[in-house]
Amino acid sequence: MRGLASLLAVLLLAGCGADPGPSTGVEPPFALTAVLGANADDPGFARALAPRRFSFPADHGAHPEFRTEWWYVTGNLRANDGSEFGYQLTLFRYALSPEVPASTSAWRTNRVWLGHVAITDLSARSHDAFERFSREALNLAGSTAEPIAIWLDDWRIERDANDAWHLRAGEGGFTLELVATPRKPPVLQGEAGLSRKSAVPGNASYYYSLPRLDTQGTLTTPRGEFEVAGTSWLDREWSTSALGAEQTGWDWFALQLDDGSELMLYRIRRADGSIDPASAGTLVDPTGIARPLGASAVIVTPTEHWRSPNTGSRYPIAWRIELPSQGIDVTVTARLPDQEMALTLRYWEGAVMISGQHQGRPVRGMGYAELTGY
Amino acid sequence: MTAAIALHRVSKSYRNGAVAPPVLRQLDLEIATGTFAVLFGRSGSGKSTLLNIIAGIDPPDAGTVRIAGTDLGTLREPALTLFRRRHIGFIFQSFNLLPTLTVAENVLLPLQLNGVVRGGADPLGARRIAALLERLGLADRHAAFPEELSGGERQRVAIARALVHQPDVVLADEPTGNLDLETGRQVITLLDDLVRDAGVTLVMATHSHEVIGRADRELQIRDGRIAAVSR
Amino acid sequence: MDASLPYLASARHLWRHPWQLGLGVLGIALGVAAVVAIQTTRASVSHAFDAATAALAGGATHQIIAAPPGVDEQLLARLRRAGVAPRSTPIIERTVTTLGDAARTLTVLGIDPFAARGHALAGAMPANLAFLTRQGAYANAATATMLGVAPGDRLMLGFSGGTIALELVAIAADTLPDELLVVDLATAQEAFGLAGHLSRIDLLLDTGADDSAEIERRIRALLPANHWLVAAGTLRATLGRLTEAFHANLGALGLLALLVGLFLVYNAQSFLVRQRRELFGRLRTLGVTRAQLARVVLFEALLFGSGGTALGLALGLVLARRLLRLALQTINDLYFHLQVAELQLSVPVLLGAALLGIGGTVLAAVPAIVEAARASPRQLASRIAGERTAAKVIRRVAMFGALLIAIGSATLWLPSTSMQLGLAALFLLLLGGALLVPPLVHTALGVLQAPLGALCGHAGFQATRAARRNLSRTGVAAAALALAVASGLGIGTMVESFRHAVDAWLGQMLRADLYLSAPGSDDYASGGALDDALLTALASVDGVAGITTVRTLTLTPPGDVLKLTGYELNRRAFDGFQLLAGDRDAIWRRWQREPIALASEPFARKRRLAVGDRINLPARAGTLSVEIAGIYRDYGNGRGTLAIDRALLENAFGPIATSSAGIYLSASADLRAVQRAIEALLPATGLLHLRPQQAIRDASLQVFDRTFLIAGVLRDVATVIAAIGVFAGLLALALERTREFATQRALGQTRAALWWQLMLETGLLGLLAGLCALPLGGLIAIVLIDVVNVRAFGWTMAITIPWPMLGHGLLLALGAALLAGCYPAWRLAAQPPAAALREE
Known part of the structure; x- marks a missing residue:
């Protein structure tokens, strides 16, 4: 579960496009209530109540009957000259209402899209992030099933017939054009793809990942154009649930170890400082077999923090992560402290590196972490 | 010894419409330093014109004017003005005090213009002015404005102003013309005393026979020339 | 260091004459x-206008606009997907009116809040997106108050295509412009029936980027036919001409104020210098050099100039605050809403005024300095010599004035259409004319001397003599007075002539007995409240002999605004066109058969079109080419209008809502009865207005009068200021001559005789200045009508002389002068002559 997605609803309802600041006037929760009001549990939307049968490639495409859905790609790349990069390309879909309203205007729609792109240039020690909004109208943004394609303006995620994912996005002197090919089949997260967010039935999402995609392509930054290669992670999730009021933030990790295994973890932080029991994770072995992990199976201890000079927020940037039952004891460190997404919605999303032990053997790796609610 | 005043073939006329009747015709005149000369003649005979030409206020049409050896014709503005304020003192029939300056300030003005004193609070200037005003019997009037003075007092202020910067030549244009006989007599006596003490050359235009009697030289002006020169 | 006593002597002189000093500084201040x-x-x-249009442009650098029916909405996605314009906001903008009698005009702006990032209007959006609902709208608090609605309330509004219903869902930040309702783009398309099209796309391009030219080229390559990429300023500048009438007026007035101000400042300062000639003469005799004296005078000029300027700036701003309120009221009543009631402290204006005050004062001291420097001390001390030089100066001034008039006339004859050049010529002519006033008055007084002497005896003789002798001091004041009065007369004559012409034009143009009109005439919309069904029903009303209709359309190709009017006419209505060129019968024969057009006079003049020329218009598909068959008189639109047949218009641009219909009655019909019958047919929305011909005519003239109200007020302000300035100048002179009058009194002149002489003297001056103002005013009127108006708007008119106004002008000049004589006369009467004589 990516914490950012839950905040998306707040953001859209709080006046997307408005610059954040005192002029916004209305606090997000009020705006949320004002608009969602009674239809917060709009019966018109489908809900994730029970495990479902996933069908690929169809499920790579959109599920408009749910309120929210996203395609979330992150990865670590390396250029021929030794330059190293992290990248993120995210497209969110959000439905304001279950049905498409009838209208003479092509602009009348119930769907809006949000896109985020970020590039971390580890050699230049810089991190740049961009966002876009659009309604799903007039081909400005949307998705198609055949071929599977998702886009917002000229930002695009498209899967070809050979199961290769083509990513293209850019703004302000940065562009990425990558091809990512899965090395493992989709991993169904949680309970066969049903990821529960609390004890309340239906407060859950459908969630799967492509945990390891070989990636190559071209990255352009103000420093120049780079031929790059590396490893990516694709997360897919759709749901109709909202974040509980007592849940204040999320830490999410997607870790790719060099022994061929992957670890996904999310920790839901509560207002009282405790970790929500709905927190969970998955360990994927080199053959692609996934093992769900309960909240109690993982111990995450922040070991270092960084305070953003822009926003004053204090984020953890290094952790000790222990899974005693799996023989995992690793240190996860941000590859660059400042990977804060200073956008309309503020959070931290960045490349991390891993080193430690897995079943007694030394292990290293790369990954991505997302921190919200700080 | 150079004459204090030397005029050679000086002519002057004033244009009045189409005609320009001559006032001075090729006038020659020399006055030695320290001389008290009176200038008399009928009204309109050219006394004032002659004084103005000597003072350098009015340029002659022709001829040369030398004051203390300097040919005024060779001086242009502002040298002429600088020369005048250094070497000439002027006393007018109508006093011509600056109405907006006090007695002391009127007297101080030539000193300030000549750079003898800077500003108003110079002790040297103040002493000199105080002494001069004392001598002229104006000690208690130094802060008065001209309009608060009688005619005799005004003319005494004018005398102080004409002498304070120790000029070479003092020109007086009927200084008693606006005064009664007694006051006029006092003023002339004072002026005579001061001028002789300082060794200054004084040229005075007047009608008063009494004054004429006190002078070293009597110059009558007639038909634009010096007609009679006594002594 | 300079000797201080000359400064002190000079300053004490002024201090002792506080009236002169005060009046002088007041003159500069005024x-x-x-x-x-x-x-x-x-x-x-x-500024208010720019701010209003800039606010609606939302800080965009460029805009994409198109011929009707508007910008293809698919274009936005094409631009976005090509990656050339990530900051691009689709906009629909429409004018709507509130329903009912006191209809107010508002702007409805449809935007896509998701695409609007970076657009200034997005910053003012309320903190939720509830307005995305079908009829949701938001506005700022002031607008909601004006409309009398609170969140949750519904609003009915009219536009050219009918009525729309909106619901106020939120109050936006105050940074949102007033009288603006923002709705979702989809809502706007639905409400205005504009599916598929946008009013424009606002673009925020990085104009500083290296590839900005390349980006623009790539954007242009994506544009369909009749779509244009323009800099945001282009459209703003074009729309800016909406208020050009207003601006031209204020521009001319500003110019006249500058001239009058110049003369007042000059007058005041030269007074302050001249009255101390004698003092300066004595100082020179005592050995003060020319340079020293010049420094004293300059220093003082700087002092007066600064003081007067400071006072004048303060006074001017107080006055401006009042004027601005009036100006905004006029604009809001007539054009559109301008919310900024803030006084805009323009640095160039303030600096310019300061320069005028201080610089003018110093400059005015220059002649005095030159004179003091050139004259010998003996001449300086004598007033007569001064007056003699002044007479010489007057002659020189007259020659200079004549030269300026010659240059000004030559400038007018230049084959130019520049209004600025026209105003510059006017400036030269007026300056030249004003400079001729003193010589003219001088001559006139010379001529009048004998007859007045015969008529009024000694006083008459004395008065003309004195007036003439003092002209070196009063000449500038007289010129200022003449100029001010002339400005009033000139502008008055222009307005009067204009009104006369408009009245006559309306009389011919308005031929129908009744007019039925719909709101928002300049929008592109089909259908509308005045639809064909209603028109058919109107035609069958008993007593209706015929119906004509008008449809209007405004095209805004880059840098241009083209107003097209589609007429459905009968011969009677057609004869309402007052043709300036073209053959009426021949045009009527071709009217519904050929692509011909009638160009309004401004339209033809601005585009240099003559009968027989062709003009190409960007139409819905391709180009509409029409031949100019005639040129007609029109005062309705300064940008000009092209009149074509309705079918020609709709064939080229698609169906367009009827904006008004003229209803012709049969000879026997009863107007009242027909009016009642038609009113019964009208929808109950109150959207349509039925008015008889006379009411339209009255309303039009009322609008006219309101437009020029501000001009009238500004003119009066300038005149009053000039009158006060002249009063101050003459009063200063009279006070200065107190001693002269006291001498006359001492010599046995009676109070009454002296009063009479003084009145006669100032009265003569005022009257002569007033008389000089008549031709000068005529000159202003002619230049305003035949040059400035023609260049600014392109319309011509005959000059109507407003006789009563001429009388008023004369009276004003006379009154100001006489008033100036009153106080000194009273003072003389109250004061024993000896007091005035005592002064040394």
């Missing part, structure tokens, strides 16, 4: 105030 007031008002109005 001159500065007139300029500051009018120019600040003008700058503030301009």
Whole structure:
């Protein structure tokens, strides 16, 4: 579960496009209530109540009957000259209402899209992030099933017939054009793809990942154009649930170890400082077999923090992560402290590196972490 | 010894419409330093014109004017003005005090213009002015404005102003013309005393026979020339 | 260091004559105030206008606009997907009116809040997106108050295509412009029936980027036919001409204020210098050099100038505040809403006024300095010599004035259409004319001397003599007075002539007995409240002999605004066109058969079109080419109008809502009865207005009068300021001559005789200045009508002489002068002559 997605609803309802600041006037929760009001549990939307049968490639495409859905790609790349990069390309879909309203205007729609792109240039020690909004109208943004394609303006995620994912996005002197090919089949997260967010039935999402995609392509930054290669992670999730009021933030990790295994973890932080029991994770072995992990199976201890000079927020940037039952004891460190997404919605999303032990053997790796609610 | 005043073939006329009747015709005149000369003649005979030409206020049409050896014709503005304020003192029939300056300030003005004193609070200037005003019997009037003075007092202020910067030549244009006989007599006596003490050359235009009697030289002006020169 | 006593002597002189000093400084202050007031008002109005249009443009750098029916909405996605314009906001903008009698005009702006990032209007969006609902709208608090609605309330509004219903869902930040309702783009398309099209796309391009030219080229390559990429300023500048009538007016007034101010400042300062000639003469005799004296005078001029300017700036701003309120009221009533009531302190205006005040004062001291420097001390001390030089100066001034008039006339004859050049010529002519006033008055007084002497005896003789002798001091004041009165007369004559012409034009143009009109005439919309069904029903009303209709369409190709009017005419209505060129019968024969058009006079003049020329218009598909068959008189639109047949218009641009219909009655019909019958047919929305011909005519003239109300007020302000300035100048002179009058009194002149002489003297001066103002005013009127108006708007008119106004002008000049004589006369009467004589 990516914490950012839950905040998306707040953001859209709080006046997307408005610059954040005192002029916004209305606090997000009020705006949320004002608009969602009674239809917060709009019966018109489908809900994730029970495990479902996933069908690929169809499920790579959109599920408009749910309120929210996203395609979330992150990865670590390396250029021929030794330059190293992290990248993120995210497209969110959000439905304001279950049905498409009838209208003479092509602009009348119930769907809006949000896109985020970020590039971390580890050699230049810089991190740049961009966002876009659009309604799903007039081909400005949307998705198609055949071929599977998702886009917002000229930002695009498209899967070809050979199961290769083509990513293209850019703004302000940065562009990425990558091809990512899965090395493992989709991993169904949680309970066969049903990821529960609390004890309340239906407060859950459908969630799967492509945990390891070989990636190559071209990255352009103000420093120049780079031929790059590396490893990516694709997360897919759709749901109709909202974040509980007592849940204040999320830490999410997607870790790719060099022994061929992957670890996904999310920790839901509560207002009282405790970790929500709905927190969970998955360990994927080199053959692609996934093992769900309960909240109690993982111990995450922040070991270092960084305070953003822009926003004053204090984020953890290094952790000790222990899974005693799996023989995992690793240190996860941000590859660059400042990977804060200073956008309309503020959070931290960045490349991390891993080193430690897995079943007694030394292990290293790369990954991505997302921190919200700080 | 150079004459204090030397005029050679000086002519002057004033244009009045189409005609320009001559006032001075090729006038020659020399006055030695320290001389008290009176200038008399009928009204309109050219006394004032002659004084103005000597003072350098009015340029002659022709001829040369030398004051203390300097040919005024060779001086242009502002040298002429600088020369005048250094070497000439002027006393007018109508006093011509600056109405907006006090007695002391009127007297101080030539000193300030000549750079003898800077500003108003110079002790040297103040002493000199105080002494001069004392001598002229104006000690208690130094802060008065001209309009608060009688005619005799005004003319005494004018005398102080004409002498304070120790000029070479003092020109007086009927200084008693606006005064009664007694006051006029006092003023002339004072002026005579001061001028002789300082060794200054004084040229005075007047009608008063009494004054004429006190002078070293009597110059009558007639038909634009010096007609009679006594002594 | 300079000797201080000359400064002290000079300053004490002024201190002892506080009236002269005060009046002098007041004169400078008034001159500065007139300029500051009018120019600040003008700058503030301009700024308010720019701010209003800029706010709607939302900080965009470029805009994509198109021929009707508008910008293809698919274009946005094409631009976005090509990656050339990530910051691009689709906009629909429409004018709507509130329903009912006191209809107010508002703007409805449809935007896509998701695409609007970076657009200034997005910043003012309320903190939720509830307005995305079908009829949701938001506005700022002031607008909601004006409309009398709170969140949750519904609003009915009219536009050219009918009525729309909106619901106010939120109050936006105050940064949102007033009288603006923002709705979702989809809502706007639905409400206005504009599916598929946008009014424009606002673009925020990085104009500083290296590839900006390349980006623009790539954008242009994506544009369909009749779509244009323009800099945001282009459209704003074009729309800016909406208020050009207003601006031209204020511009001319600002110019006149500048001139009058210049004369007032000059007058005041030269007075302050001249009255101390004698003092300066004595100082020179005592050995003060020319340079020293010049420094004293300059220093004082700087002092007066600064003091007067400071006072004038303050006074001018106070005045400007009042004028601005009036100006905004006029604009809001007539054009559109401008919310900025803030005084715009324009640095150039304030600096210019300060320069006028201080610089003018110093400059005015220059002649005195030159004179003091050139003259010998003996001449300086004598007033007569001064007056003699002054007479010489007057002759020189007359020659200079004549030269300026010659240059000004030559400038007018230049084959140019520049209004600025026209105003510059006017400036030269007026300056030249004003400079001729003193010589003219001088001559006139010379001529009048004998007859007045015969008529009024000694006083008459004495008065003319004195007036003439003192002209070196009063000449500038007289010129200022003449100029001010002439300005009033000139502008008055222009307005009067204009009104006369408009009245006559309306009389011929308005031929129908009744007019039925719909709101928002300039929008592109089909259907509408005045639809064909209603028109058919109207035609069958008993007593209706015929119906004509008007449809209007405004095209805005880059840098241009083209107003097209589609007429459905009968011969009677057609004869309402007052043709300036073209053959009426021949045009009527071709009217519904061929692609021909009638160009309004401004339209033809601005585009240099003559009968027989062709003009190409960007139409819905391709180009509409029409031949100019005739040119008609029109005062309705300064940008000009092209009149074509309705079918021609709709074939080229698609169906367009009827904006008004003229209803012709049969000879026997009863107007009242027909009016009642038609009113019964009208929808109950109150959207349509039925008015008889006379009411339209009256309303039009009322609008006209309101447009020129501000001009009238500004003109009066300038005139009053000039009158006060002249009063101050003459009063200063009279006070200065107190001693002269006291001498006359001492000599046995009676109080009454002296009073009479003084009145006669100032009265003569005022009257002569007033008389000089008549031809000068005529000159202003002619230049305004035949040059400035023609260049600014392109319309011509005959000059109508407003006789009563001429009388008023004369009376004003006379009154100001006589008033100036009153106080000194009273003072003389109250004071024993000895007091005035005592002074040394």
